[in-house]
Amino acid sequence: MNMVQAINNALEIKLREDPTVVLYGEDAGFEGGVFRVTEGLQEKFGEQRVFDSPLAESGIVGTAVGMAIAGLRPIVELQFCGFVYPAFNQIISHAARIHNRSRGKFKTPMVIRFPYGGGINALEHHSESMEAMFGHIPGLKVIIPSTPHDAKGMLIAAIESDDTVMFMEPKRIYRAIKQEVSEEKYSIPIGKAKVLTAGDDITVVAYGAMIREVQKAMVMAKSKNISVELIDLRSIYPIDKETIIKSVQKTGRLMIVTEEPKSFGVAAEITAIANEEAFLYLEAPVKRVAGFDTIVPLPATEHFYLITPEKIFYELEKTVKF
Amino acid sequence: MFKEFNPAEDKILRVIDNEGQLINKKWMPQLADEQIQKAYNDMLFARVADTMAVSYQRQGRMFTYPPNLGQEAISGALGNIMTEEDWLVPAFRELGAWLAKGATLKDIFLYFKGNEEGNAFRNVKKLLPMAVPIASQLLHAVGIGYAIKLRNEKDIVYTVVGDGGTSEGDFHEALNFAAVWKVPVIFVVQNNQFAISVPFSKQTASVNVAVKSLAYGMPGIKVDGNDYFAMYSALDYSRNYASEGKGPVLIEALTYRKGAHTTSDDPTKYRTKEEEDFWGLTDPLTRLNKFLKAKKLITDTEEQTLIEQYKKEVDRSFEEAENYPPTVLDDVFKYTYVDIPEDLKIQQMEHEKFLKWKEAQK
Ligand SMILES: Cc1ncc(C[n+]2csc(CCOP(=O)(O)OP(=O)(O)O)c2C)c(N)n1
Ligand SMILES: [Mg+2]
Numbered sequence: 309m310n311m312v313q314a315i316n317n318a319l320e321i322k323l324r325e326d327p328t329v330v331l332y333g334e335d336a337g338f339e340g341g342v343f344r345v346t347e348g349l350q351e352k353f354g355e356q357r358v359f360d361s362p363l364a365e366s367g368i369v370g371t372a373v374g375m376a377i378a379g380l381r382p383i384v385e386l387q388f389c390g391f392v393y394p395a396f397n398q399i400i401s402h403a404a405r406i407h408n409r410s411r412g413k414f415k416t417p418m419v420i421r422f423p424y425g426g427g428i429n430a431l432e433h434h435s436e437s438m439e440a441m442f443g444h445i446p447g448l449k450v451i452i453p454s455t456p457h458d459a460k461g462m463l464i465a466a467i468e469s470d471d472t473v474m475f476m477e478p479k480r481i482y483r484a485i486k487q488e489v490s491e492e493k494y495s496i497p498i499g500k501a502k503v504l505t506a507g508d509d510i511t512v513v514a515y516g517a518m519i520r521e522v523q524k525a526m527v528m529a530k531s532k533n534i535s536v537e538l539i540d541l542r543s544i545y546p547i548d549k550e551t552i553i554k555s556v557q558k559t560g561r562l563m564i565v566t567e568e569p570k571s572f573g574v575a576a577e578i579t580a581i582a583n584e585e586a587f588l589y590l591e592a593p594v595k596r597v598a599g600f601d602t603i604v605p606l607p608a609t610e611h612f613y614l615i616t617p618e619k620i621f622y623e624l625e626k627t628v629k630f
Numbered sequence: 631m632f633k634e635f636n637p638a639e640d641k642i643l644r645v646i647d648n649e650g651q652l653i654n655k656k657w658m659p660q661l662a663d664e665q666i667q668k669a670y671n672d673m674l675f676a677r678v679a680d681t682m683a684v685s686y687q688r689q690g691r692m693f694t695y696p697p698n699l700g701q702e703a704i705s706g707a708l709g710n711i712m713t714e715e716d717w718l719v720p721a722f723r724e725l726g727a728w729l730a731k732g733a734t735l736k737d738i739f740l741y742f743k744g745n746e747e748g749n750a751f752r753n754v755k756k757l758l759p760m761a762v763p764i765a766s767q768l769l770h771a772v773g774i775g776y777a778i779k780l781r782n783e784k785d786i787v788y789t790v791v792g793d794g795g796t797s798e799g800d801f802h803e804a805l806n807f808a809a810v811w812k813v814p815v816i817f818v819v820q821n822n823q824f825a826i827s828v829p830f831s832k833q834t835a836s837v838n839v840a841v842k843s844l845a846y847g848m849p850g851i852k853v854d855g856n857d858y859f860a861m862y863s864a865l866d867y868s869r870n871y872a873s874e875g876k877g878p879v880l881i882e883a884l885t886y887r888k889g890a891h892t893t894s895d896d897p898t899k900y901r902t903k904e905e906e907d908f909w910g911l912t913d914p915l916t917r918l919n920k921f922l923k924a925k926k927l928i929t930d931t932e933e934q935t936l937i938e939q940y941k942k943e944v945d946r947s948f949e950e951a952e953n954y955p956p957t958v959l960d961d962v963f964k965y966t967y968v969d970i971p972e973d974l975k976i977q978q979m980e981h982e983k984f985l986k987w988k989e990a991q992k
Contacts, residue, residue, distance in 0.1 A: 370770060
């Protein structure tokens with residue numbers, strides 16, 4: 309399966325086994341979404357449970373909050389990370405807080421899914437990686453898969469979570485990676501990173517579409533005899549400090565590769581964690597390889613912005629040689 | 631009813647006049663004397679509690695509080711219409727409606743004394759906590775309505791917003807979603823003619839609020855919100871409409887915020903004494919009182935006795951709130967998530983260590 313199929317499969321499993329699950333969004337019903345992630349689900353589960361909503365993000369998220377309060381488990385699809393903003397008030401002021409405000413009387417078990425990230429030759433607003441903003445909101449959980457297998461297991465965990473989960477999908481690799489994915493139900497716990505490759509010289513933390521870019525850079529590193537420990541963060545919040553710290557204690561070096569704007573980001577958070585928890589183990593300054601603090605450029609200029617394997621290798625080698 | 635009071639022609643449903651005289655027999659709800667008396671008593675209780683809340687605040691025993699003075703008929707009628715199975719999705723100026731839904735005054739005071747526990751309304755099902763971000767709660771009502779419809783349940787969702795709130799995008803998205811999905815939601819706009827200092831004329835160029843419903847393909851009606859019978863009648867009609875599966879209704883309840891926006895506001899800065907006097911004549915309690923008096927259902931002495939009794943009751947509730955156990959650090963953390971992240975537990979633990987250290991310094 310590719311990631312689109314894996315996500316579709318997870319949605320199908322949950323829609324089948326749990327009558328409280330409903331799925332909606334702009335074009336998400338009949339057409340199956342702009343990326344066809346929900347294709348075929350309306351046919352299988354009917355228009356009451358899988359449907360098109362009016363074109364209004366605040367309306368989509370706000371109604372989901374109400375459904376969740378009333379005992380449903382809504383999954384809403386927003387079309388792009390750059391179009392989540394109209395729903396900010398509902399996400400920040402309600403989805404993330406109803407449980408706290410009602411002192412546990414109501415909860416909001418809902419999933420807000422949307423594709424994020426660059427590298428697909430898109431118009432403005434279609435390439436953004438704003439995970440840090442969501443990670444900053446108390447009350448939200450934010451997760452990003454990097455493979456079809458993880459996408460399925462993580463989405464099932466998200467749907468089953470009693471907290472609101474932002475499920476960000478790296479659309480650049482929606483169909484780029486194919487892998488054996490079990491048709492059976494399984495879930496991957498929220499908040500757990502995964503060591504993808506063990507190594508000794510440097511720890512690299514990445515997630516989503518950046519994993520593949522780092523893996524390409526690791527081929528170059530290998531030819532220079534640099535041994536990289538690659539961690540797939542998987543969960544932006546809660547963040548798996550333990551896995552990161554353990555690795556940094558072993559390698560003594562840390563680099564974070566993200567496509568978000570560099571300042572105030574996830575990479576900055578991980579740097580702070582290393583500083584607070586592994587300071588004495590560090591043999592070089594922590595390096596952030598991230599997007600610029602600019603708007604993601606349109607396709608004609610985007611190649612400057614994109615984080616390439618060469619760029620990753622370039623910074624990696626400098627940090628190892630520091 | 632919706633045709634008769636077409637909001638596009640700025641018609642308004644009114645049943646009794648300022649003197650408490652019946653002026654519209656057709657829409658006078660069929661209520662027993664005891665029901666009317668009870669409604670009056672509930673409204674009176676809400677007024678006493680509200681007035682006392684303002685004075686507790688003035689005495690420094692409570693934080694900022696939004697007075698309901700003058701708007702009692704709306705929540706009074708809502709209270710008589712809602713059943714236990716119905717949902718109430720309130721804004722924040724809803725003392726009467728909270729009480730009607732079964733919330734305790736103790737909890738309400740607790741909340742305005744800054745303890746979030748008061749917002750849980752633990753003894754009442756289907757009552758949402760107050761929502762401060764204007765108009766955002768309306769979408770929750772629509773989502774709840776969707777869940778009700780999906781499960782083929784009979785509940786109705788009542789949701790309340792102010793006139794200022796009708797300018798927010800969420801108001802329009804909520805009406806639109808509700809009408810498209812045909813959900814059993816009754817939107818009640820408390821048009822008290824002010825959003826803090828901004829008068830209704832600066833909120834919209836529409837002739838009224840109710841007319842906005844027409845564009846969304848749902849019925850709307852403007853009602854004299856200071857007329858208990860008109861409010862009851864409109865809500866009753868709307869409830870039947872919604873329970874027949876016909877979809878949502880928008881009710882504009884025209885009223886007047888007699889008090890300040892909140893206890894931190896001074897309305898003399900932005901409105902005149904003449905205006906206040908004019909609207910004072912429409913006071914919902916005075917009108918219902920005149921109606922009851924004419925029917926010999928209440929006397930001044932009886933009313934005075936009630937007020938004294940209510941004052942004692944309110945004081946007791948306030949004392950209960952004052953004697954509520956103080957908050958602890960765990961209150962800050964424990965409801966942020968259902969499944970609390972490890973790191974948050976560590977943040978709490980670290981702060982506990984600091985507090986112990988601080989204690990040891992004494
Ligand atoms: C989104 C948002 N903006 C601003 C405020 C600050 N605010 C609190 S009450 C209020 C006025 C509300 O007016 P209205 O909707 O008419 O309700 P009323 O206070 O008259 O009951 C404002 C602007 C807020 N709570 N939420
Ligand atoms: Mg107002």
